[in-house]
Amino acid sequence: MNKIFKITLLLLSITLILSCCGQKAVPTADKPLAGTTLKVYNWGEYIDEDVISMFEDETGIKVIYDTFETNEDMYTKLKAAGNNSYDVCIPSDYMIKKMLDEDMLAELDFANIPNYKYIDEKYKKQVFDPEDKYSVPYMWGTVGLAINTDLVKDEITSWNVLWDEKYEKQILGIDSERDAIGLTLKYLGYSLNSKDENELNEAKNALISQKKNILAYVGDQVKDKMLNEEAAIAILWSGDGIVLEQTDQKFKYIIPEEGSNYWIDSAVILKNCQNKAGAEAFINFLCRPDIALKNVEYICYSTPHTEAYNMLSDDMKNNSAAYPPDEIIAKCEIFENLSDVEIMQKYSKIWLDVLSQ
16 A cells, blocks of 8 residues: 555545534434434533433433523523523523513423423422423422531521621622522511512611621522631522531531521423424423432432432431421412512612612
8 A cells, every 4th residue: 555545545534534523413213303402591500410411312412501590690691682592491480480471481292291290299380380381390499598517506596697796797698689688578577579668678678787797699609618618607598508418517407487488490491492392302301210310419409309209318308408397398488470560670679789788
């Protein structure tokens, strides 16, 4: 074989390899959506990343995956994106109702989501989707306090610790206007869905007086900051609290005695979705028992999935942070959509005023 022929053969081989690498997956009978793209928008640290790879491998669908930190951030981006938006997103209860009211969601074809049968009936027919047409529960949980018991020797049972002067600049607040205002309303003895002007002003003043104790308002960074002992107490979602408990026994997650927010995050499909079949396939994949278990074990929130729950360890099933007793849940409320524009503006103004102090 002469030198020129060898070089020609080598170049031809490289060309063939590069050509194959650039090819899209080819649709087949078992992968009819292969080669398509699905855009997913979810909370940060809210899925086992292996699940995305597994879905891509099994379906041939390419997933573009982005994250957000608050429902309000998600909503603002979706509104701004318009027709260049996402296919699937996972908002919380009150935001789902808001998106429904604004005609942002597509009705689901449950014939394409047969694994929906595994969702426990107690998480269906919620106020934000009473006919179960637009959403599939993904995770649920509460908002509470993480206590570093090495730094806090008091027995904490109430939200009033957030105003205790001994914890000046030792508390991490939550970077969410609905949670921050709602939890303050609960502490004051009101509904976290209050629309009463006087109650809201009282909550605003309480939050402002609390600021001397607040080191920072944070979201996904809360776990790292607590592990680094940057603060003694943090307001956070239950999954983050459970991760802290599992990482170090000095951390304790509690739901204060006044009650809190009980929330349900659900998968929805945007009305301007570009790949509805792929979106329904993805939601169905999330509801598959092994995948639902993989996600709940990874992110440590509470699962609405009957089979995934049954496969959990007894320690997790009996973990009161993840699965609080009914009497505690009875003191909690689900956020409702504040459909009154003036009230929504009032909440936003309160939060801006608090942050600006």
